[in-house]
Amino acid sequence: MKKNTVKLFLAAILFVGIFQLSTVTDVSAKSISDLQKEKSQVNEQHKDVKSDLDKAKDRLNEIKQKQKNTQNEINKLDEKASNTQNQIDKKINELKEKENQINTKQSEIDKLNGEINKLETKISELQAEIKQLKEEIEQLKAEIKEQEASIEKREDLLKNRLQSLQKNGGDIQYLEVILGSKNFGDFINRTVAVNKIMEQDNQILETHIQEKKDLENNKQQVEKNKTKVEENKVQVEKDKETVTAQRDQVASEKKQLESQKASLAAEKTKLDNLFVKLEDQLGMKDTQMAKLDKQEEEAHNHQMSLAEKEENLRSQKAAFDKLIAQQKEEERRKKEEQQSSSNKSNSGNSGSNIEQTSSSSGFIRPSAGYLSSGFGHRSCSGCSSFHPGVDLAQGGIVPIKAAASGIVSRSYYSNSYGHVVFISHIINGQKYTTVYAHMRNRAVSTGQTVSQGQYLGNMGNTGQSFGQHLHFEIHRGGWNASKSNAVNPANFGIR
Known part of the structure; x- marks a missing residue:
């Protein structure tokens, strides 16, 4: 009876051990199968991510092509901007040359105006001198007229005096007057009177001679003044002609100056338009540069995204492979423990x-x-x-x-x-x-x-x-x- 009991007990233990071993094997197989299934899912996700990566790479290539196109646009804009800048520099030099020409022309006009002012001043002075000379001539003519009248009157007086002297004997008559004195006092008086008469005659004669000289001088001065007036008139006319010619030249120079100023204004307008054009080109370049920066940033982000995705995928796969390996090792360890301790229950470490x-x-x-x-x-x-x-x-x-x-x-x-x-x-x-x-x-x-x-x-x-x-x-x-x-x-x- 005891032997049968022992046999039954041993059979029960063997049955339990076999059952436990079978259970562990099933659990292990099921767990590994699930993990393998998970690994397959990871591989499928790996394929999906790889597909996403391929699309991202295509997008990256597309961005790089856009970058290339944008860079070409920037290069073209740089070339256009450079050409525009060259045109601006050339136009600025032309404007400086025109401004120099205008300044030179203005200096010439100012110089001519200065000469005209001098000539006009000279003409005014000559005209004033002519006026003064004419006034002097008129004054001299009046004096000459008076002198001629005085000389004529004096000549009549002298003529009568000479006729009287010739008729009465001249100096003999004066001697008779003196010798006919009644006494010494009368002699003195008669002598003084005769001397006075003779002095008066001499004075009249000297005055007459001097007035004739003055008359001649005045006549000569009148002629000189007339000559000077004529010379001044000729000079005035000559200066007037010079002034007229210079004024015509100034008018011509001013016309050229206005034309140059108008041309300068037109060139400045063109220059302003070139500056606007350059600003537009630089603005377009800035836009393209911003676009390029954005594309570079997008490309960088895509590259980073690609690298991150690939690395995350690789690391994630490695981590799950490690987890599966650890799971297998844990299952193997539990199996060995259960095989070596068949008399122990399966309530130990759960994983x-x-x-x-x-x-x-x-x-x-x-x-x-x-x-x-x-x-x-x-x-x-x-x-x-x-x-x-x-x-x-x-x-x-x-x-x-x-x-x-x-x-x-x-x-x-x-x-x-x-x-x-x-x-x-x-x-x-x-x-x-x-x-x-x-x-x-x-x-x-x-x-x-x-x-x-x-x-x-x-x-x-x-x-x-x-x-x-x-x-x-x-x-x-x-x-x-x-x-x-x-x-x-x-x-x-x-x-």
Whole structure:
């Protein structure tokens, strides 16, 4: 009876061991099969992302072609602007030459006007002198007339006196007058009287002679004045002719000057038009340069996007391969433990530490802070229309923790995400990817295994960010550029 009991007990133990081994084998096979399926899905997503990358590369080539075309346009505009600048420089030199010609012409006109003013002054002086000479001539003529009348009267007097002297004997008569004196006193009186008469006769004669000389001088002066008047008249006419000729020359010079000024104004208008044309060309160049800068930025962003996508894809695949390998190793270890301890129950360690979580959803809140922006479509300045995650915001030093255990598929700096960490997870056989963006710093590196709640870094404001916050994403499966796998973190209790 005891032997049968022992046999039954051993058979039961053997049955349980075989059952447990079968169960472990089924579980292991099922788990590995699921992981292989997940890997196949990753490969499919890899193909999708590769397709997106190919499209992005085509877009990059298109942008580069646009850059080339834009650069050609800029080169053409540079050439046009250079030609316009050369025309402007040439026009400026021509304008300077015209201005010099105008200044020279104006100097000639000013010089002629100065000469005309001098001649007009000279003519005025000559005319004044002619007037004065004429007045002197008239005055001399009046004096001559008076002198001639006086001389004529005196000549009559002298003529009568001479006739009287000839008739009465001249000096003998004077002697008889003196000798006929009655006494000495009478003699003296008669002598004085005779002397006075003789002196008077001499004075009359001298006056007559002097007046004749004065008359002759006046007549000569009149002739001189007349000659001077005629000479002045000739000079005045000559100067007037010179003035007229110079005025005609000034008028001609002024006409040429006005023509040159009009030409200068027209050239300045052309120059202004050239400046406007140059400004337009430079404006077009600035527009093209801005366009080129935008294209270069877009090309740079595409290149960065391509590099990020390729690296994220590669790192993500490596992380899940590592998770699958760890899962296989864990299954193998459990199988060995169960085979070596067939008398132990299957209630031991339930799996890898990577799968351990402390919440019913499998995720914990990655940081403190209020929800500043939720998941889904939104409308805001400077942000995309679809928000594939949630934003948690708070000031100061705010630690960021891993929402679940897993492997860091990538830790790097992105132009858009700033300091960012990607973590790959397998929770209850389901693959997830979490993203932690705009961090101040990063405390983990690519390929590192992390536990749920482990410190990743601090909340920040890096990349395309407007204020300190954590941008947190959950993707069911792998992360991709289109964010098609993004799910609302609120579904996992993260609000």
